[in-house]
Amino acid sequence: MGTQPRRVIALGFFDGVHRGHGALLRTVTQAASRLEATAAAFTFDRSPTAVITGQNVPLLSSVEDRVWLMRRCYGIQEVVVASFHAMQRMDWEDFIAQYLVRELGVVHVVAGHDFHFGYMGRGNPQRLQEKCAQLGVGCDIIQRVEQDGITISSTYIRTLVAQGEMERANQFLGHPHTLTDRVSHGKKIGGSTLGFPTVNLRVPERVIVPAFGVYATRVWFDGAYRAAVTNVGVRPTISGSDGKVTVEGFLLDFDGDLYGRRVRMEFFKRLRGERKFPSLQALAEEIGRNAEQTRVYFQARGEL
Numbered sequence: 001m002g003t004q005p006r007r008v009i010a011l012g013f014f015d016g017v018h019r020g021h022g023a024l025l026r027t028v029t030q031a032a033s034r035l036e037a038t039a040a041a042f043t044f045d046r047s048p049t050a051v052i053t054g055q056n057v058p059l060l061s062s063v064e065d066r067v068w069l070m071r072r073c074y075g076i077q078e079v080v081v082a083s084f085h086a087m088q089r090m091d092w093e094d095f096i097a098q099y100l101v102r103e104l105g106v107v108h109v110v111a112g113h114d115f116h117f118g119y120m121g122r123g124n125p126q127r128l129q130e131k132c133a134q135l136g137v138g139c140d141i142i143q144r145v146e147q148d149g150i151t152i153s154s155t156y157i158r159t160l161v162a163q164g165e166m167e168r169a170n171q172f173l174g175h176p177h178t179l180t181d182r183v184s185h186g187k188k189i190g191g192s193t194l195g196f197p198t199v200n201l202r203v204p205e206r207v208i209v210p211a212f213g214v215y216a217t218r219v220w221f222d223g224a225y226r227a228a229v230t231n232v233g234v235r236p237t238i239s240g241s242d243g244k245v246t247v248e249g250f251l252l253d254f255d256g257d258l259y260g261r262r263v264r265m266e267f268f269k270r271l272r273g274e275r276k277f278p279s280l281q282a283l284a285e286e287i288g289r290n291a292e293q294t295r296v297y298f299q300a301r302g303e304l
Helices: 019-035 048-053 063-074 084-088 090-102 126-134 156-161 166-173 190-194 280-300
Strands: 007-011 038-044 078-082 106-112 138-143 177-182 198-201 211-219 225-235 246-251 262-272
Touching: 007 019, 007 198, 019 038, 019 106, 019 138, 038 063, 048 084, 063 078, 063 177, 063 190, 078 084, 078 106, 090 106, 090 126, 126 138, 166 177, 166 262, 177 211, 211 246, 211 280, 225 262, 225 280, 262 280
Parallel strands: 007 038, 007 106, 038 078, 106 138
Antiparallel strands: 177 262, 198 246, 211 225, 211 262, 225 246
């Protein structure tokens, strides 16, 4: 094996990196510590459900956010992002023996109760356990995780985000819903007209758009965060809006320009739905009120 690192690997797609995934990832870090190996996770570049069913299944998190959440929330040291198409074409036994063991140096794997892999999805948790036992590789299968009598799943959390039920979504995620993007120039109404510096973000392709409306959010940059009141939607009050979905955050207590910077936005609570105001003045006044609501919200959490 040479100098190849020994890895303990979590197997799955991990969209959203929710509390159910957390059970797998915590098991990995514990096993890695015990075996003095690298704590790793394996994820795909594409949604398996979307590829298999041909449906458009919006993701809770981009690959970048998935990697960041696994590292930050669960101490995963390394994330392997693999081609789903390549894995689909591979015999399930080869996936374990050739790919995981030979290529990745796995000494212990952790998978969920419903993990399928290899050609035609023929690999399943039972086969994984049997093959790992033959190869002398440790294997843990994690059962479903429930909260409030509901199985924690990306599908359920997606429904909550799409409805704007962000606080409940975050309870199931175990962290705030997250969006990372490079700040782009918007319609320049924030700083000048509304009196707040703004960050304009785009929702990456194939990632879910939260229910239109105004949210209490935090924006991370330079290793710290600022509270922001954020509008998700098509900005119906702004003349010349092209109907494209924008995510526009008005930063509280910050003075500066973040254009071109990568920032991470965390969503906490939906304050109201998106609506059209009779004038920019009326919009500015409402955003002022929403900013105050955001400030009160984070003060109550002890975060401002």
